[in-house]
Amino acid sequence: MEKMRTACETYFLQSLTLMLTLLSGISTMPVSDADSLCSALSTAKYRLTFTGKWSKTAFPKQFPIYRPPAQWSPLIGVTHSSDYHIWQENLYASNGVREFSEKGEAWTLIKEVEAAGERIQSVYGLFSSPAVLGGTGQTSTEFEVYARHNLLSFIVRLVPSPDWFVGVDSLNLCEGDQWKENISLDLYPYDAGTDSGFTFSSPKYETIPQDQIMQITSSFPSHPANSFYYPRLKHLPPIAKLMLTRIKSKLVFSLPIEHTQSNLIPTGNEIDEIESLINTPLDCEVSAWSPWGLCKGQCEENKKGVRYRTRYIHIQPANNGAACPPLEEERACVPDNCEGGSTP
Incomplete structure (x- = not known):
């Protein structure tokens, strides 16, 4: 089973790389007035580092140890304008987000991004980062943005889970005419609203009618069987972390770069940070x-x-x-x- 899963992930990343090459030719045109708030004259290149903090001490209830153990899917990211969203809280998940959050299948989601780029020229680039084969660990990638498409969105699935994911929606990387140098965000789980399972390893049970995307908290869903139900806590500890660091470049109005993917081995300080997670009672x-x-x-x-x-x-x-x-x-x-x- 482990060899089969590894082979599937390799095939996923190879196919995704091909799709990214096709999408790199998406045209860019003026979009909404909201994006004009970013007046930076050059493109910006960023390194994105995703750190999983899903540990048994931070989330002890029904923590998945095997078949499969706690881990993270590949990250799917998009740089775009304000008239596009890969997902939004309190709105319904698309078919692509449904398939990705439930099964880790990204083909429909990629097609949706591609269609948005062709139809309304709202997408500048699509990129990915490899899976994290453990609840704690890191993965990293690089991407490029420019003034008319200065927003970042991404999604990563919790494995195993019914339809749970983490991510960001329309994070603005620009302030006036300057690109932000560093951004750090704690990430919390979301329910895609398409599957009614309460636990990480629940059997698939379709939600009819479909619910809206909602953030999971220590008291929502308010059911004792819920894997994230910790009534003694006011807030859940962060289950993951996003770090964005701008990479200095002298290129001006450059074409989209070839996206890179790499797994990172945490440094000593990063390991200490992961191990110093809140011990949730x-x-x-x-x-x-x-x-x-x-x-x-x-x-x-x-x-x-x-x-x-x-x-x-x-x-x-x-x-x-x-x-x-x-x-x-x-x-x-x-x-x-x-x-x-x-x-x-």
């Missing part, structure tokens, strides 16, 4: 009580029997969360096989 969760069992004991004067009921642990406590309550109770009774029957 996870309280013990137990089942409902079973029915009372049969009353057992000897039929002798002034002697009573005992009956029991039990419950079991749904989720073990972690990170100093509340301990589990007793899992067994007993009650005195008159044995069932004695005259007079049993007491409740």
